[in-house]
Amino acid sequence: MATMRLEIVTAERMVYSEDVDMLVAPGIDGQLGILPNHAPLLTALQPGEIRVDKDGEENYMAVSGGFLEVLANRVTILADTAERAEEIDIERAEAAVRRAEERIANRTSDMDLQRAVFSLRRSQARVLAARRRRSRRGDTMAPPRQPS
Numbered sequence: 001m002a003t004m005r006l007e008i009v010t011a012e013r014m015v016y017s018e019d020v021d022m023l024v025a026p027g028i029d030g031q032l033g034i035l036p037n038h039a040p041l042l043t044a045l046q047p048g049e050i051r052v053d054k055d056g057e058e059n060y061m062a063v064s065g066g067f068l069e070v071l072a073n074r075v076t077i078l079a080d081t082a083e084r085a086e087e088i089d090i091e092r093a094e095a096a097v098r099r100a101e102e103r104i105a106n107r108t109s110d111m112d113l114q115r116a117v118f119s120l121r122r123s124q125a126r127v128l129a130a131r132r133r134r135s136r137r138g139d140t141m142a143p144p145r146q147p148s
Ligand code: ATP
Pocket: 064, 081, 082, 083, 087, 088, 089, 090, 092, 093, 096, 119, 122, 123, 126
């Protein structure tokens, strides 16, 4: 089966570099599905989840924004921040969601609001990506015990 190279980089590190079967990314105008041999493309990204299919497995990542380029069967994502699902500290992301929600509720100016909304979307994307990984592993909460 045809594959394409996917590289996700931030200013700090290479987050992901693999040959993959398919990619779904949060384009600025909506979800973007990319298959091997896609036409050249350059677009901005919004905060959200990246889904990567590789060897029959779905992998999830969170991205806070940046740019996606497709050229010569290679997809490059230059991300502001990006984390693979297994790297995400879900408690930290949930705390960031709560902080941003509080700042939105108690906002004092438009500037605060815009920053808080972006912070909320970033942290929500992290929570979603981390939860998907947990549920895929069947690692959810144990069912309630039956009374004996
Ligand atoms: P927080 O308020 O929890 O610090 P933040 O949204 O302000 O979150 P960013 O400024 O977007 O954090 O990211 C700073 C660095 O921390 C980046 O390298 C990012 O990849 C990493 N990071 C942020 N949140 C998490 C998380 N929940 N788990 C793992 N890494 C994270």
